[in-house]
Amino acid sequence: MADLSDYQIDWNGFLFGAGTSYELVRLDGWIDSPGLTNGSAPRTARHGSWPGGMRGQARTVTATLEIAAGEAMGEAIRALRAATPIVRSAVQAPLAIRCDGETLVVGAQFAGRVVPIDQPYSMGYAPKAVLQWFCADPRLYEPVEQSVTIGAPAGGSGGLAYPLAYPLVYGTAPVPNTATCVNTGNAETNPVVTFIGPLTTPRLVNSTTTRALVFDLDLDDGQTLIVDTDRGTVLLNGTTDRRNTRSNLGVPIEYFELDPGPNDLSLLAEASGPGAQATVRWKSASM
Numbered sequence: 001m002a003d004l005s006d007y008q009i010d011w012n013g014f015l016f017g018a019g020t021s022y023e024l025v026r027l028d029g030w031i032d033s034p035g036l037t038n039g040s041a042p043r044t045a046r047h048g049s050w051p052g053g054m055r056g057q058a059r060t061v062t063a064t065l066e067i068a069a070g071e072a073m074g075e076a077i078r079a080l081r082a083a084t085p086i087v088r089s090a091v092q093a094p095l096a097i098r099c100d101g102e103t104l105v106v107g108a109q110f111a112g113r114v115v116p117i118d119q120p121y122s123m124g125y126a127p128k129a130v131l132q133w134f135c136a137d138p139r140l141y142e143p144v145e146q147s148v149t150i151g152a153p154a155g156g157s158g159g160l161a162y163p164l165a166y167p168l169v170y171g172t173a174p175v176p177n178t179a180t181c182v183n184t185g186n187a188e189t190n191p192v193v194t195f196i197g198p199l200t201t202p203r204l205v206n207s208t209t210t211r212a213l214v215f216d217l218d219l220d221d222g223q224t225l226i227v228d229t230d231r232g233t234v235l236l237n238g239t240t241d242r243r244n245t246r247s248n249l250g251v252p253i254e255y256f257e258l259d260p261g262p263n264d265l266s267l268l269a270e271a272s273g274p275g276a277q278a279t280v281r282w283k284s285a286s287m
Contacts, residue, residue: 001105001143004098009063011110011133012093014083016065021076025128026064030097030104033287034059034138056187056287059138061095061108067115068126077115077127084110084131095133096143104140104286108133137230139187139285146283148179150267152199152276178266181258181280188257189285190230197223198273201247204280206256208263214250217242221273229256258282 002010007024008017016022039052069076092107112132121127154177183189195202197219205212215234219225225242226235232253234243246253267278 001094001096004096004103006098006100008098010094010096011083011108011131012095014079016063016131021069021072022065022067022080022129024063025066027062027097027099028064029059029061030140031099056138059106059135060111061097061106061133061135063131065129065131066126067129073126077129080115080129081113084113086110092136095135103143105143105283106135106140107137108135110134139185139189139287141189141283141285142184144283145281146181147279147281148181148265150179150204150265150278150280151177152272152274153177153268178264179280181263181265181282183258183260183263183282183284185284185286186260187285187287188259189282190228190254190257191280191282193227193229193256194279194281195219195225195227196275196277196279197221198271199269199276200271201269202278203250203268204256204278205266205268206258206263207266208261209257209259211256212250213253213256214247215242215245216247217245219276221275227253227256229253 002013002015004010005018008015008019009024017024033056035057037055037057039055040049041052042049067073067076067080087110092109094105095108096103096105110131111134114130116127181191193204193213195215198221199219201214201216202219202225203212203214213227215225217225224237226238227233232243234241234246234253236242243253265280269276
């Protein structure tokens with residue numbers, strides 16, 4: 001992604017806005033809130049509704065540009081067309097926009113282009129082009145990814161020995177290691193969590209949201225379990241699907257989020273060894 005100046009747009013490596021032949025005239029759908037889905041349900045025996053949560057719908061971003069390229073107008077329009085093809089696949093590309101000193105990024109698909117060829121254009125006046133992007137995820141992300149690493153639970157020893165003998169000695173439980181992840185935006189964000197073995201039944205607990213990820217498997221020394229809570233994927237060593245190891249003691253993968261502000265995370269396991277840890281990566285999100 002380019003180092004943007006104010007009122008510039010970087011679409012998949014192509015630059016619009018200040019300092020280019022494509023001056024930004026108007027931007028809609030960027031810092032506006034997206035459409036909302038209201039989870040409220042009507043009350044059956046009285047007025048009103050049972051209040052439900054609000055969820056953001058897909059975001060549509062529309063940019064109005066004035067193409068000021070002088071004698072190179074045709075070349076500028078051809079370059080614009082080449083940079084905004086209609087792609088049949090569902091693959092998204094980064095759309096980054098900087099306004100008032102703040103750069104935010106969203107995954108987007110190009111959704112439309114209007115470049116009017118009218119009488120003023122034929123007389124040499126700069127035409128206004130309208131470009132549109134569809135953003136399935138309405139959250140706007142900080143461009144810089146943050147990360148923390150949480151070490152294996154410390155201490156813990158002993159346990160019941162059989163045959164039982166009185167007085168019983170129960171041993172001590174391991175103390176979880178913790179770290180704080182700060183989401184500086186105003187919307188929940190979904191992290192990517194990488195567990196590194198040796199770990200037995202790894203668990204990551206967000207005590208701020210009281211939600212946890214729990215997996216019923218053993219990770220050998222150096223093995224990784226990569227959990228993408230946005231895509232809902234669980235990959236052993238980055239390749240083998242292990243989503244079926246998710247335990248019902250934790251939440252569904254997509255429900256594990258970082259709330260706005262600080263989130264206190266702890267790594268737990270039934271057993272762990274030297275080098276065991278969890279790495280959490282995230283981008284702060286706003287809506």
